[in-house]
Each structure stands twice: as structure tokens, then as C-alpha cells.
Amino acid sequence: MNFYVNEILNEVQDNKYYRILWIDEGNKIAYIIDLNDDKALPIKRRISEMKEDILTGTIKKMKEDPYITNGDEEYSKKHIDTRNRAWEVIKDMVVDEPNIFDKQIRTNYTKEAMGKHGVSYPAIRKYLRKYWQRGKTINALLPDYQNSGARGKVREAGDIKRGRPSKYITTKVNVDEKTKQIFRVALEKYYLTSKKNRLTDAYNMMIKEFYAKDIYFEHGIEKVIIEEPENLPTIRQFRYWYEKEYTIPESIIARKGRKKFNKDYRAVLNNSLSEVFGPGSRYQIDATVGDVYLVSKYNRNWIIGRPIIYVVIDVFSRMVVGIYIGLEGPSWLGAMMAISNTVMDKVKFCAEYDIEISKEQWPSEHLPEILLADRGEFEGFNVDRLVDAFNLHVENAAPYRADWKGIVEKHFDLIQKRVKPLLPGYIDTDYQERGTKDYRLDATLTLDEFTKIIIRQILHYNQKHYLKDYVRDEDLVEDGVMPIPLELWNWGILNRTGKLKYFPEKLVKINLMPRDKATVTHKGIRLKGILYSCERAVKESWFEKARQKGSWKVEISYDPRNMSIVYLIDDRSNFNECYLLESSKRFENASIDEINLVLKNEKQTFKRVSHSQLQKEVDYLSEVEAIVKTAKKKKEEVQDQSLSKVERVGSIKEYRKAEKNAQRGEESFVLNNDNGIDQNTDIIPFKSRQETTSDYSRLSVREFMKKRKERDDE
Structure with a gap:
């Protein structure tokens, strides 16, 4: 029975909830805090007593954590600034664990912060309590009034000027969309350039170019007369919208270049220390291209290329704590899969591939304190999001410094050597040499x-691989711990714990999964060519509304490894599961890569047959035109030009009746016996409108009308 930092404990009898704040290296003492007490402070507990309480049922562990604040994307700049100010007050004291949990030391820290930041004693205690109760992340300090006001909305420009009135200059200019567009042009033309002009210079150039009411010449020099002061935007307005629309990194990169930014101005998330104390101190993540060609599970005739293998390794124990194998190249998407796998229950993960293991065979389901990765794997993703959500610090290896991640790099070599002799389609050293075998065909x-196969290999590595180059310290040698990843991990959990962090799997995945816009249509929720439905959509008649009022967009989170289920995002923390509709059931349990391959193949097939289809359409048009042409010619030959329009259309009913009777006679069923003609069959003669034995010519319209009048008179 082990405890981890950030776990939630429920005291069953009083229904109280506590968070574990810190565990000592010897796994003897822990500090916890009451999550529902507005005046709570850290409480010291013995691990042995907590274990007893678990066994007797007095307390129990909770998987869900409703007290953690997710992300900061929904908060305004004002709220983020409030959070950052609070963090500045307490950041130096909260890292001093476990001293900060001592009342006297905490009081000294508080008095020092009061003098340094001008904050009251109760305010500092409130900051500390929120930080501890809400997950020990910077986002725990976000204000609780995030739903009040017009959060994140820009006020409409009206007749009354927005913002604080100026003391000295009376301006009537409201910054509307037209003015903002002028600001953008001026900033990008005069400020965000390598010339490094001052912001005031850019403002002056903007006034000269866009706010001139007249031009005159003085000594042959063209000069401008600018608008009156009340018709000009102020430098304060110009500066405000610059700071609102452009981030500091964007500005520095535009003015000094990306190389200079990376060298002198970027955020430094890593440090030079590589020592680790126990499991979870540092994970390493990296990706490599597998030296084997694969085929599609939908059609084994389709060769889909070589897979990308992601591996996450705990530096202390060398145990593989997470993997991902797919077709995504080194990118955030692939790294996301591997990170989410680190917190996944490995028993459940292996069961997805029909591999049965016990919890003890692969016990890792935690996040580390530090994650070392290549910059390319986090391209396009805001690393601060991991820091804020999970207090997970990311270190980036420098370019061309694979040795910084030597542990995981070495493991890739081991994987390749283990599986090479057994796999068809495996690439040998003579790959791409002239005259050699094409391994793709295998x-x-x-x-x-x-x-x-890789999961089997990792299980074998974790449980049985002897790390001959692993340097054991004095404690490991004294306890007789073999340098085998699983044994090192288990020993570290018992003797050097405190760095591993537990977060609910759903919370980690929602923060990591990519998001995209899906379209609600009358056929379903369409995402990347796949149709879904969900309980909310059915209950609120979305699809009927889409048919009547048109489609609209919704935000969807999805796991690219398995598109059977995607998630409709309601707000920051709530989501609805969306399931495949019958028309898309063929994509069940398929990855986004395999689905894209199928859809691409279908499009290619359509393009191949589209030309022959077009030829058939053109042939059909020619055949119809020939029939129409012949019909027109016959009509011209027999058409009575003496008839008026009224006479031509006046007898449509009579003509239709005569035509119908004739058609009935032609289409009536006559069945023959033994393929011969029955001579005794009664023939029913068709009686025409006028019977004659000599004249079979067709009546004219006038004659027909006359005959009908005579019949009516009779």
C-alpha cells in the first residue's frame, strides 16, 4: 500500500476530504490538508497510521479530483494577472518543503512577504491554502469569480468613449475595427521590424500616414497637417492595443529574429542538473522510426510504411512507463499519446491488445516532476499548459544533443536488436543499396x-532485463537490489518516494487530447468525414434543427488512436461521449491514420472511374438528342399547319383517352401454351372512334369536333 503526492483521501465517517501535500523520502511522514475547511492548515500524519486507516476502512482513496482547476484558456488577462501576483507572493515559500508546513517557519515567511509585496497576513494565508487545497499548481490561485462580467469580450465601440478619461487631452476617438486595422498596419510596418524603432516612433509615423487632413510644401519639402487632437487616437490607446494583440515572444521574434529569441529571450524551462533521487524525479521521452514496414489492417495489400515508436522512461529505475506506436511523426500529437499512456492503467492498456498482466508487472500510472523531451515533440503546443495544469516541468534538450536523452536513445537500440530477427519486412543494413532486396514487399x-510485439518486449525488459551499466548507489547495494527496472522501481517506491504525482486519467487526457471543430448536420455530427451522435444531440433534437435551420460548429476532443468515441466539450470540465453512427461503423476501433488511408483510397478510386462515368454521361446525352431530333422530324412531316393553338390543345382529354385505349391493347398480356399459339383464343377487337371498311384516313380536328357534336345532339 503506497501513497502519492496529490492523492485525495476520504474520511468515511465525517465525510471529510484530504489532499496529500508531501511525503518524506523515507516514506514515514506525510502532510495532508482538509479540502473543505476555509481555515485549514497542513496536518502531519504518520504513513503507518494512514495505512491502518485504509485497511480498517476509516479512510479510502478517491480516483476523481473535483478540486483541481483545469487550464487557464477560459480566463481573462485580468484573472491571469491576479493569479500571477498571488504566485509571486508565495512561490519562494511553497518550494521549501517540508519547512513551510511548520507554523513558526511559515509565519516568518509570511512576515517577510508582507513587507516585500505589501500584502496582508490573511491574504497570504488564503493564497497558501488555495495552493495546497487545489492541487499545488499555479492555477490553484485563479480567482473564483471567473463566470462574472463580460469575461474576455471586447466592448462595442459607441458614441461615448470607452476607458479612463484623459486628464490633459480630450479625445473623441473610440478604437473601432477600422482604427485597430490602422494600428496593426502601423505596428507591422514601423515597429515589428528589424529596424527596432521605438513604439513612439511607430505612433508618429502612423499619425503622419493615416491622420493627415491636408498637404503643403515648404522649401520644396512635402509636409502634412494632422487632424485636431480630439480626432486623433492617443499614444496610450496605441500602446494598449499593441499589448493586447501581440505577445512578448511575437514582438521579440519580429524585431530581433527567432535565433536571437531562442538564445537570449526564451523561457528557460530546463536546468543543468541531471541527478535523480527516486522514481518520478525525471522522465525522458523520445521517438524513433521503426525499422520495419507494416500493412493496413483493412487490406493487407496496402503497405503503410514504417511506424513511429514513442517511449517514456523513468531515469531512476530505467523502467518504461509509457509508449505509443503509430504513424504520427515527431510532434506534439505523438508525444501527447505517450504522456497519456504514462498515467493509464497498464492492465487495461495491455488488455486492449489481448495481453493479460497483473498490476505488479507494470505498476506505473503517474506523472513525473520533470519531463525531458526534444523541442520538436512539443512544437505547436503551449508547454506552460502542462506546468499550470499538473506542475509538470519540461526540459528541452538542445539541438544536436541526443546524449542529453541517452537513456531513452539507448533503449531504442535495444528494441530494434530484440525484434529484428523475428519480423518480416524488417530493414537490414543494406537498405536502399543498389541491387539489394526490397524489404517493403515483405x-x-x-x-x-x-x-x-513491442508490448511483449517492454514487459520482458521491465521485469527481467539486467542493466549491466547501471551504477547502484550505497543504499541499493546494501539492500541487495538487482539492477532490473521493475526491482529498482519497487525499491524506489518504498524508500525514495515523493516525486510521483497521481492525476485522474480523464483529467490528463482532456488536457492533452487535440481538439477540432465538428459540424452538426441532419446526418449526424461530422468530424473528419466520420459521423457521430450523442445523448445530448438526440435529446435536444440537434439533427432535426440542422435540417430546418442549417448546420453549425461544435468543439470536439478526440483520441487519434481510436476514433470509436469522441468527446463533445460543453465547458472547461464537462463533456459528452459521442458514438459512431451506423453509416460509420466500419471505422470502429480504427485510428485516424487508418481512417484517412481508407478515405484517401476511396477518393482515388472515384477519380479513376470518374472519366469513364463522364464518357457514359456524354453518350447518354448524344442518344437523347438523336431521339429528340428524329421526333421533331416526324412531327414536321405530319403537322397540320392550318390548326390554331386553341384547336391543338382543346382535345387533349379525347386524344389521351384514345391513346390510352390503344396502348392497353398493345400492352395486354397474351400467354401462349407450349410456346405455340392457341387457335381457340378469343380475340377482343379494339373499336376505333370511327369504323369504316374503305377509308382509314385519320379525321382532322374539325371533322372530329363535328362528329362529337352530332353524337351529343343524338
Whole structure:
């Protein structure tokens, strides 16, 4: 029975909830805090007593954590500034664990912060309490009034000027969209350039170019007369909208270049220390291209190329704590998969590939204190989001410094050597040499089958691989711990814990999963060519509304590894599961890569047959035109030009009746016996409108009308 920092404990009898704040290196003492007490302070507990309470049922562990604040994307700049000011007050004291939990030391820290930041004693205690109760992340300090006011909305420009009135200059200019566009042009033309002009210089150039009411010449020099002061935007307005629309990194990169920014101005998330104390002190993550060609599970004739293998390794124990195998190159998407796998229950993960293991065989389901990765793997993702949500610090290896991640790099070599002799389609050293074998033609395994092989190899590595180059410290030698990843991990959990962090799997995935806009249509919720539905959409008649009023967009989170279920995002923390509709059931349990391959193949097939289809359409048009042409010619030959329009249309009913009777006679069923003609069959003669034995010519319209009048008179 082990405890981890950030776990939630429920005291069953009083229904109180506590968070574990700190565990000592010897796994003897822990500090916890009451989550529902507005005046709570850290409480010291013995680990042995807590274990007893678990066994007796007095307390129990909670998987869900409703007290953690997710993300900062929904908050205004004002709220983020409030959070950052509070963090500045307490950031130096909260890292001094466990001293900060001592009342006297905490009081000294508080008095020092009061003098340094001008904050009251109760305010500092409130900051500390919120930080501890809400997950020990910077986002715990976000204000609780995030739903009040017009959060994140820009006020409409009206007749009355917005903002604080000026003391000295009376301006009537409201910054509307037209003015903001002028600001953008001026900033990008005069300020965000390598010339490094001052902001006031850019403002002056803007006034000269866009706010001139007249031009005159003095000594042959063209000069401008600018608008009156009340018709000009102020430098304060110009500066405000610059700071609102452009981030500091964007500005520095535009003015000094990306290389200079990376060298002298970027945020430094890593440090030079590489020592680790126990499990979870530091994970390393990296990706490599597998040296084997794979085929699609939908059609084994389709060769889909080589897979990308992501591995996450705990530096202390060398145990593989997370993997991802797919077709995504080194990017945030692939890294996201690997990170989410680190917090996944490995028993459940292996069961997805029909591999049965126990919890003890692969016990890792935690986030580390530090994650070391390549910059490319986090390209396009805001790393601060991990810091804020999980207090997970990210270190980036420098370019061309693979040795910084030597542990995980070495493991890739081990994987390749282990599986090479057994796999068809595996690339040998003579790959791409002239006259050598084309290994692509030997491709046999699907992505799932290859993943199953790698999982088996990792299980063997974690449980049995002897790390001959692992340098054991004095404690490991004294306790007789073998340098095998799983044994090192288990020993570290018992003797050097405190760095591993537990977060609910759903919370981690929602923060990591990519998001995209889906379209609600009358056929379903369409995302990347796949149709979904969900309980909310059915209950609120979304699809009927879409058919009547048109489609609209919704935000969807999805796991690219399995598109059977996606998630409709309601707000920051709530979501609805969306399931495949019958028309898209063929994509069940398929990855986004395999689905894209199928859809791409279908489009290629359509393009191949589109030309022949077009030829058939053109042939059909020609055949119809020939029939129409012949019909027109016959009509011209027999058409009575003496008839008026009234006479031509006046007898449509009579003509239709005569035509119908004739058609009935032609279409009536006559069945023959033994393929011969029955001579005894009664023939029913068709009686025409006028019977004659000599004259079979057709009546004219006038004659027909006359005959009908005579019949009516009779």
C-alpha cells in the first residue's frame, strides 16, 4: 500500500476530504490538508497510521479530483494577472518543503512577504491554502469569480468613449475595427521590424500616414497637417492595443529574429542538473522510426510504411512507463499519446491488445516532476499548459544533443536488436543499396500486431532485463537490489518516494487530447468525414434543427488512436461521449491514420472511374438528342399547319383517352401454351372512334369536333 503526492483521501465517517501535500523520502511522514475547511492548515500524519486507516476502512482513496482547476484558456488577462501576483507572493515559500508546513517557519515567511509585496497576513494565508487545497499548481490561485462580467469580450465601440478619461487631452476617438486595422498596419510596418524603432516612433509615423487632413510644401519639402487632437487616437490607446494583440515572444521574434529569441529571450524551462533521487524525479521521452514496414489492417495489400515508436522512461529505475506506436511523426500529437499512456492503467492498456498482466508487472500510472523531451515533440503546443495544469516541468534538450536523452536513445537500440530477427519486412543494413532486396514487399504485420510485439518486449525488459551499466548507489547495494527496472522501481517506491504525482486519467487526457471543430448536420455530427451522435444531440433534437435551420460548429476532443468515441466539450470540465453512427461503423476501433488511408483510397478510386462515368454521361446525352431530333422530324412531316393553338390543345382529354385505349391493347398480356399459339383464343377487337371498311384516313380536328357534336345532339 503506497501513497502519492496529490492523492485525495476520504474520511468515511465525517465525510471529510484530504489532499496529500508531501511525503518524506523515507516514506514515514506525510502532510495532508482538509479540502473543505476555509481555515485549514497542513496536518502531519504518520504513513503507518494512514495505512491502518485504509485497511480498517476509516479512510479510502478517491480516483476523481473535483478540486483541481483545469487550464487557464477560459480566463481573462485580468484573472491571469491576479493569479500571477498571488504566485509571486508565495512561490519562494511553497518550494521549501517540508519547512513551510511548520507554523513558526511559515509565519516568518509570511512576515517577510508582507513587507516585500505589501500584502496582508490573511491574504497570504488564503493564497497558501488555495495552493495546497487545489492541487499545488499555479492555477490553484485563479480567482473564483471567473463566470462574472463580460469575461474576455471586447466592448462595442459607441458614441461615448470607452476607458479612463484623459486628464490633459480630450479625445473623441473610440478604437473601432477600422482604427485597430490602422494600428496593426502601423505596428507591422514601423515597429515589428528589424529596424527596432521605438513604439513612439511607430505612433508618429502612423499619425503622419493615416491622420493627415491636408498637404503643403515648404522649401520644396512635402509636409502634412494632422487632424485636431480630439480626432486623433492617443499614444496610450496605441500602446494598449499593441499589448493586447501581440505577445512578448511575437514582438521579440519580429524585431530581433527567432535565433536571437531562442538564445537570449526564451523561457528557460530546463536546468543543468541531471541527478535523480527516486522514481518520478525525471522522465525522458523520445521517438524513433521503426525499422520495419507494416500493412493496413483493412487490406493487407496496402503497405503503410514504417511506424513511429514513442517511449517514456523513468531515469531512476530505467523502467518504461509509457509508449505509443503509430504513424504520427515527431510532434506534439505523438508525444501527447505517450504522456497519456504514462498515467493509464497498464492492465487495461495491455488488455486492449489481448495481453493479460497483473498490476505488479507494470505498476506505473503517474506523472513525473520533470519531463525531458526534444523541442520538436512539443512544437505547436503551449508547454506552460502542462506546468499550470499538473506542475509538470519540461526540459528541452538542445539541438544536436541526443546524449542529453541517452537513456531513452539507448533503449531504442535495444528494441530494434530484440525484434529484428523475428519480423518480416524488417530493414537490414543494406537498405536502399543498389541491387539489394526490397524489404517493403515483405511487409506482413499490421500496426496492432506490431504494437503487441513491442508490448511483449517492454514487459520482458521491465521485469527481467539486467542493466549491466547501471551504477547502484550505497543504499541499493546494501539492500541487495538487482539492477532490473521493475526491482529498482519497487525499491524506489518504498524508500525514495515523493516525486510521483497521481492525476485522474480523464483529467490528463482532456488536457492533452487535440481538439477540432465538428459540424452538426441532419446526418449526424461530422468530424473528419466520420459521423457521430450523442445523448445530448438526440435529446435536444440537434439533427432535426440542422435540417430546418442549417448546420453549425461544435468543439470536439478526440483520441487519434481510436476514433470509436469522441468527446463533445460543453465547458472547461464537462463533456459528452459521442458514438459512431451506423453509416460509420466500419471505422470502429480504427485510428485516424487508418481512417484517412481508407478515405484517401476511396477518393482515388472515384477519380479513376470518374472519366469513364463522364464518357457514359456524354453518350447518354448524344442518344437523347438523336431521339429528340428524329421526333421533331416526324412531327414536321405530319403537322397540320392550318390548326390554331386553341384547336391543338382543346382535345387533349379525347386524344389521351384514345391513346390510352390503344396502348392497353398493345400492352395486354397474351400467354401462349407450349410456346405455340392457341387457335381457340378469343380475340377482343379494339373499336376505333370511327369504323369504316374503305377509308382509314385519320379525321382532322374539325371533322372530329363535328362528329362529337352530332353524337351529343343524338
